[in-house]
Amino acid sequence: MKKNFYTLGIESSCDETSISVFKNDSKLLSNVVYSQIEIHKKFGGVVPEVASRNHLEKINFVFENALKKAKIKASEISLIAVSNTPGLIGSLIIGASFAKALSLTLNIPLITVNHIKGHLFSSFINKKLTEIKYPFLGVVISGGHTQIFTLKSSKNIKVIGETKDDAIGEAFDKVARVLGLPYPGGINLEKLALKGDKNKYDFKVGLEDDLSTLNLSFSGIKTGVINRLNSFKQKKIKYKKEDIAASFQECAFRALIKKINMAVKISKLKNVSIGGGVSNNMYFRKMILKSAKKNNYNVVFPKRIYTQDNAAMISLVGYLDYKINNRRTNLNFDCYSKSIKSF
Numbered sequence: 356m357k358k359n360f361y362t363l364g365i366e367s368s369c370d371e372t373s374i375s376v377f378k379n380d381s382k383l384l385s386n387v388v389y390s391q392i393e394i395h396k397k398f399g400g401v402v403p404e405v406a407s408r409n410h411l412e413k414i415n416f417v418f419e420n421a422l423k424k425a426k427i428k429a430s431e432i433s434l435i436a437v438s439n440t441p442g443l444i445g446s447l448i449i450g451a452s453f454a455k456a457l458s459l460t461l462n463i464p465l466i467t468v469n470h471i472k473g474h475l476f477s478s479f480i481n482k483k484l485t486e487i488k489y490p491f492l493g494v495v496i497s498g499g500h501t502q503i504f505t506l507k508s509s510k511n512i513k514v515i516g517e518t519k520d521d522a523i524g525e526a527f528d529k530v531a532r533v534l535g536l537p538y539p540g541g542i543n544l545e546k547l548a549l550k551g552d553k554n555k556y557d558f559k560v561g562l563e564d565d566l567s568t569l570n571l572s573f574s575g576i577k578t579g580v581i582n583r584l585n586s587f588k589q590k591k592i593k594y595k596k597e598d599i600a601a602s603f604q605e606c607a608f609r610a611l612i613k614k615i616n617m618a619v620k621i622s623k624l625k626n627v628s629i630g631g632g633v634s635n636n637m638y639f640r641k642m643i644l645k646s647a648k649k650n651n652y653n654v655v656f657p658k659r660i661y662t663q664d665n666a667a668m669i670s671l672v673g674y675l676d677y678k679i680n681n682r683r684t685n686l687n688f689d690c691y692s693k694s695i696k697s698f
């Protein structure tokens with residue numbers, strides 16, 4: 356009988372400690388996520404030093420739970436996949452050190468995974484890897500990144516458009532803060548927007564109407580919201596937070612979808628896979644599905660639980676890179692806070 360191949364995924368790039376077990380080429384056996392949201396809530400955002408300390412405190416517990424849920428023993432693990440870029444450096448180092456120690460103790464190979472590549476493949480968690488049809492367009496919209504890619508294969512991945520400054524998730528978080536919403540901002544802003552008028556105000560995303568580039572700039576829209584609120588206060592004009600939230604969300608997504616539509620036209624690719632925390636937003640999903648239908652292309656998303664940081668996507672990409680792309684990592688690898696542009 357053929358021996359099963361188990362990939363252990365480790366993710367600790369920001370405020371989630373997550374470990375998963377992936378069986379052979381397509382079956383996710385466990386994906387344990389310990390979220391630090393409650394800890395960082397009182398600070399209004401992630402405090403890097405606090406995040407690394409909590410990863411350190413919880414990683415062993417998360418590991419044991421992931422094995423228990425997958426019903427395997429540590430000695431059965433075949434490969435360790437760990438995210439080493441991009442992210443908070445202290446947090447990445449905790450996951451990487453844990454992975455190195457395990458690799459040495461169990462005498463099994465280890466492979467590093469770019470966290471962004473994880474988000475790019477998160478739509479395919481629990482699907483057959485043979486179902487992934489190249490080439491396609493990938494979009495990552497998260498707290499740290501807003502990028503559009505072409506994927507000619509699982510290793511021929513190129514950025515064709517990106518934000519020049521803030522990520523879209525960062526803009527959501529900052530506007531949410533200005534509106535007095537609790538951390539994490541994105542999901543709370545989406546909830547507030549449900550009760551607002553999306554056409555009440557117009558906010559501009561930089562480069563939105565520049566047809567010569569697929570890039571965008573999200574730093575101005577948050578300033579636009581702040582200026583509008585200040586002017587309301589000065590002039591004693593009444594406004595509803597719900598309307599600000601709905602209008603901001605509409606404008607941010609309108610700009611992003613314009614660029615995705617442009618990317619589809621330029622690349623002539625008809626399949627788009629979208630991942631990252633912001634793709635959790637149901638209003639966005641409806642908006643882009645409508646646009647995709649009109650413009651004749653297909654969009655796939657991860658299950659909502661896999662839009663946020665998770666180790667399932669890391670084990671999937673680790674398996675892919677190790678088994679299909681034959682990539683190997685030395686144990687003396689480093690971690691990088693900025694994304695290294697090799698995928």
Ligand code: KG4
Nearest residue numbers: 497498499524541542631632633636663664
């Ligand atoms: O992918 P992720 O968990 O972490 C990073 O790699 O950054 O993304 C987190 C980001 C945060 O900015 C968060 O506010 C945003 O995703 N987010 C949302 C929603 N859920 C999470 N933004 C808009 N609408 C949501 N429903």
Ligand code: ZN
Nearest residue numbers: 474497663664
């Ligand atoms: Zn992420």
